[in-house]
Amino acid sequence: MSMGKVDRVRAKAAKRARRRPLSKQAMVDVALRIVDTEGTEAVSMRRVAAEFDTGPASLYAHVRDKDELLRLVLDRVIDEMEVPTADAWQDVVRGFAHNVRSAYQRHADVARLSFAHIPTGEKVLAGSERLLRAMIEAGVPDRVAAWALDILSLYVGADAFEGWIMQQRFSHDARGRPVAEVDADFVASVQHDMGAMPADRYPYLARALPVMTSGTSDERFSFGVDMLIAGFAAQIPEQP
Amino acid sequence: MSMGKVDRVRAKAAKRARRRPLSKQAMVDVALRIVDTEGTEAVSMRRVAAEFDTGPASLYAHVRDKDELLRLVLDRVIDEMEVPTADAWQDVVRGFAHNVRSAYQRHADVARLSFAHIPTGEKVLAGSERLLRAMIEAGVPDRVAAWALDILSLYVGADAFEGWIMQQRFSHDARGRPVAEVDADFVASVQHDMGAMPADRYPYLARALPVMTSGTSDERFSFGVDMLIAGFAAQIPEQP
DNA sequence: TAGTTGACACGAACGGTGTTCGTGCGTAGA
DNA sequence: TCTACGCACGAACACCGTTCGTGTCAACTA
Numbered sequence: 001m002s003m004g005k006v007d008r009v010r011a012k013a014a015k016r017a018r019r020r021p022l023s024k025q026a027m028v029d030v031a032l033r034i035v036d037t038e039g040t041e042a043v044s045m046r047r048v049a050a051e052f053d054t055g056p057a058s059l060y061a062h063v064r065d066k067d068e069l070l071r072l073v074l075d076r077v078i079d080e081m082e083v084p085t086a087d088a089w090q091d092v093v094r095g096f097a098h099n100v101r102s103a104y105q106r107h108a109d110v111a112r113l114s115f116a117h118i119p120t121g122e123k124v125l126a127g128s129e130r131l132l133r134a135m136i137e138a139g140v141p142d143r144v145a146a147w148a149l150d151i152l153s154l155y156v157g158a159d160a161f162e163g164w165i166m167q168q169r170f171s172h173d174a175r176g177r178p179v180a181e182v183d184a185d186f187v188a189s190v191q192h193d194m195g196a197m198p199a200d201r202y203p204y205l206a207r208a209l210p211v212m213t214s215g216t217s218d219e220r221f222s223f224g225v226d227m228l229i230a231g232f233a234a235q236i237p238e239q240p
Numbered sequence: 241m242s243m244g245k246v247d248r249v250r251a252k253a254a255k256r257a258r259r260r261p262l263s264k265q266a267m268v269d270v271a272l273r274i275v276d277t278e279g280t281e282a283v284s285m286r287r288v289a290a291e292f293d294t295g296p297a298s299l300y301a302h303v304r305d306k307d308e309l310l311r312l313v314l315d316r317v318i319d320e321m322e323v324p325t326a327d328a329w330q331d332v333v334r335g336f337a338h339n340v341r342s343a344y345q346r347h348a349d350v351a352r353l354s355f356a357h358i359p360t361g362e363k364v365l366a367g368s369e370r371l372l373r374a375m376i377e378a379g380v381p382d383r384v385a386a387w388a389l390d391i392l393s394l395y396v397g398a399d400a401f402e403g404w405i406m407q408q409r410f411s412h413d414a415r416g417r418p419v420a421e422v423d424a425d426f427v428a429s430v431q432h433d434m435g436a437m438p439a440d441r442y443p444y445l446a447r448a449l450p451v452m453t454s455g456t457s458d459e460r461f462s463f464g465v466d467m468l469i470a471g472f473a474a475q476i477p478e479q480p
Numbered sequence: 481t482a483g484t485t486g487a488c489a490c491g492a493a494c495g496g497t498g499t500t501c502g503t504g505c506g507t508a509g510a
Numbered sequence: 511t512c513t514a515c516g517c518a519c520g521a522a523c524a525c526c527g528t529t530c531g532t533g534t535c536a537a538c539t540a
Contacts, residue, residue, distance in 0.1 A: 022518085045498060049519095056498075057519050066498065115398065116405035120434045125442055132444035143455075144463075146448040151395075151464045158355065158398035165356035194360045202365055204372035208386040215383075223384075224391045230474045231467025262489085285527060289490095296527075297490050306527065 022052055024062050028072045032107065035073060039108045043070065074113040077103055079121030089134035090229050096131045097156050097225045104160035111160035139236040148232050155224060163217050183213060262292055264302050268312045272347065275313060279348045283310065314353040317343055319361030329374035330469050336371045337396050337465045344400035351400035379476040388472050395468070399461050406457070423453060
């Protein structure tokens with residue numbers, strides 16, 4: 001049953017010819033598919049390599065690090081964003097935030113990778129340019145516009161990441177149960193964690209807790225963006 | 241040279257008597273010290289166990305998970321915050337944000353653990369209560385106040401985490417070199433990453449890039465908080 | 481006091497992880 | 511035809527989180 005040396009070499013060559021070749025692109029494809037189905041934590045060099053019928057060492061010819069691979073994944077995801085096209089600067093800001101968030105949301109917890117990473121894809125550059133132009137032309141000071149871009153990116157990434165974690169927790173608990181029930185359970189469990197949170201010592205908190213989870217996550221996100229927009233708007237100096 | 245059984249048992253007993261006993265508290269102490277000196281990624285069950293002269297299995301009698309241990313670490317850190325005492329609601333919000341951030345900043349990248357975790361420490365409950373009361377008494381609607389707490393917590397955590405990463409990157413590059421030079425290098429490297437970022441295609445972005453890194457990280461953070469405060473303020477309905 | 485129970489301790493092992501080293505193959509240029 | 515050189519990759523290193531089964535010891539019961 002054992003193969004001779006020639007056979008082994010031939011089988012190896014055939015295998016290599018059959019599968020698609022390694023490349024940065026192809027590796028990102030594979031990694032992103034893993035992210036989509038199982039999240040960023042499930043990506044491992046061995047796992048990616050296995051999809052190419054090889055060992056992990058092969059990947060290091062194309063990529064310095066696991067970190068670099070994940071950064072490439074994030075870059076690809078973020079370049080899925082649509083460039084906002086609205087007229088009013090407020091709508092441009094809203095569109096930017098919404099579109100970046102949508103891109104993240106399509107890919108599990110990929111937003112986890114967004115912290116302290118300055119993206120450089122075509123789309124996100126165009127989107128940022130659009131946002132800055134809209135704000136500055138509306139009279140927002142340069143500094144405010146630049147910082148606004150920074151803050152928005154941070155907020156969007158954080159929201160998308162937190163949203164994914166929450167969704168995971170929910171879908172784990174909720175097996176076809178009614179939403180209201182799951183929601184009530186959540187509030188109850190938080191109250192329990194807070195040590196029954198004596199309502200006489202923390203009356204406002206007790207009152208706020210059910211409100212905090214009211215509304216959809218989309219509504220809460222939009223609310224946050226609108227709060228920031230209102231802040232930016234207040235920075236426009238009066239016209240003489 | 242080899243020990244008899246009796247000797248081995250005696251040595252073991254002596255060792256056990258000498259070191260301090262395992263407990264949730266003590267484990268959090270050790271884990272937090274590791275976090276402070278080397279960051280959250282450096283915490284491992286083996287490492288913590290080694291500080292008690294034992295193997296990793298011993299820890300599982302006190303803690304369900306590595307996750308639980310890290311959550312306990314975060315809870316301890318967050319309970320270092322000072323409860324804001326200002327009068328004006330805006331200053332309460334500012335104080336809350338600043339104090340939580342300070343607690344995070346004292347402990348490396350501990351803010352990484354803050355996402356989707358609802359803290360339950362005494363101090364943070366008191367701080368939240370104070371914040372909610374200040375806002376609601378100022379006429380902010382319940383829903384806005386509750387969501388404001390949510391958004392602030394998210395923003396503070398994200399800022400502290402990002403700040404730590406940036407600081408790491410800086411202190412790695414900057415070995416006693418003048419700050420301005422390091423800063424210029426940073427801008428240059430970002431520009432390089434952006435594919436030289438043609439200034440004719442992205443004029444606003446090119447202009448905004450140096451501005452984005454202007455000011456201290458504290459200033460940028462305060463700016464963000466003030467933007468949110470302005471947004472919240474705009475939600476106070478007019479008095480009849 | 482003798483026996484039992486239960487909480488804590490922990491060595492060993494399982495099945496993973498990222499990364500490096502040394503070697504080999506195959507192709508492009510001299 | 512010979513020589514480099516980029517890519518491939520098996521093997522190994524030094525870790526990781528977690529579980530299992532056993533061991534030990536203190537406190538409670540009879």
